[in-house]
Amino acid sequence: MAISYVKKKIKLPINGNVEERYVAKIQYTGHVDEDNIAEHISNATTASASEVGMYIRELEYYISRRLAEGYIVRLDHLGTFYPTIHAKAQLSAADVDYRTITRKGVLFRPTSEFKEVLDGASLSLASPKVMKAIDHRKKREQ
Amino acid sequence: MDVKKVKRTMKVGPKKDKTLYGLQWVNYGNVGSEALLQEVEAATTLSDSDADLLVKEFARVVIGYVANGHNVDLGVLGTLSPKISAKAVDSEKDCTAQTISSIGVLYRSRQELADDAKAMSITMLSSSSSSATDGGDEGNDNGNDNGGGNNGDGGDLVG
Numbered sequence A: 001m002a003i004s005y006v007k008k009k010i011k012l013p014i015n016g017n018v019e020e021r022y023v024a025k026i027q028y029t030g031h032v033d034e035d036n037i038a039e040h041i042s043n044a045t046t047a048s049a050s051e052v053g054m055y056i057r058e059l060e061y062y063i064s065r066r067l068a069e070g071y072i073v074r075l076d077h078l079g080t081f082y083p084t085i086h087a088k089a090q091l092s093a094a095d096v097d098y099r100t101i102t103r104k105g106v107l108f109r110p111t112s113e114f115k116e117v118l119d120g121a122s123l124s125l126a127s128p129k130v131m132k133a134i135d136h137r138k139k140r141e142q
Numbered sequence B: 001m002d003v004k005k006v007k008r009t010m011k012v013g014p015k016k017d018k019t020l021y022g023l024q025w026v027n028y029g030n031v032g033s034e035a036l037l038q039e040v041e042a043a044t045t046l047s048d049s050d051a052d053l054l055v056k057e058f059a060r061v062v063i064g065y066v067a068n069g070h071n072v073d074l075g076v077l078g079t080l081s082p083k084i085s086a087k088a089v090d091s092e093k094d095c096t097a098q099t100i101s102s103i104g105v106l107y108r109s110r111q112e113l114a115d116d117a118k119a120m121s122i123t124m125l126s127s128s129s130s131s132a133t134d135g136g137d138e139g140n141d142n143g144n145d146n147g148g149g150n151n152g153d154g155g156d157l158v159g
Helices: A034-042 A049-068 A112-119 A136-141 B033-043 B048-067 B111-119
Strands: A002-014 A017-027 A030-032 A072-075 A079-087 A101-110 A122-131 B002-009 B019-025 B070-073 B079-086 B100-108 B123-125
Touching (some): A049 A079, A101 A112
Parallel strands (some): B002 B123
Antiparallel strands (some): A079 A101, B002 B019
16 A cells, blocks of 8 residues: 655745755545445445445434434544534623534544554655745736 | 533633633543444345444454545545645655654544534523533534533533
8 A cells, every 4th residue: 555745845934934845745545435435345245236335325314413413423433523613712701602602513533453554654756846835826816 | 413601711811710601512421432333234034144344344444445545435424534744854765655753543524423423402591400421532623613522621511
């Protein structure tokens, strides 16, 4: 298993000056979706790819519904999905109500098994070319 | 989703030693693989053993893809991607795999899930009516304004 990375030139503020540095950035191997996963899984079971795909979509919808109800959802070998809220702290209890909630979302925490696999993944340089930093401020102004 | 008020005394920062009040979501329990399995078995024609194998295979396949550098699209749940933490160095030749300090996984929820989250109705519980466990054993967001469910970070319940 290998994860590819590239070298990227960036600009960092250091002691009040903007200086150039180089940092390793991940380069994704590709993109897989439920159909790819379903096909892969159907090879290991007696179910067809379409049935596995239906199962995966049902699993995902069920998890998303439970999250919206405030449940933590734990997949034993993969990790845990949990709902989260961010709320602004107040000086008095009377000021705390739903309007102090600034954000709602979903977070994921991988299992230790998942983390171990990632720790064991090898790293390889994808390209000798150095990627240059993009000045997003200049792009916005244009 | 139900929430409750909690209070905590700040230990650091400009509001040190002040008692502040916030909201924390109420965790009514964890949904584990068994419950997921039963739900999905009911919705498909898979046998018990196939469904069980599917749960394990699903995790194995997703982990395998992420560890090989792929973005994995989990439909409405969002995407899982590998991520690396690397130190910035002065010269290009020093920029090697040795500068990578850790490899982790990045989760991004899908817009539909984020919209569902935003559309979650919030019900305020009073301390007397709360029969829930105090947060969960997951979910520690950063910052003093944290309202996430976290047992260790919980604070005292305010009625």
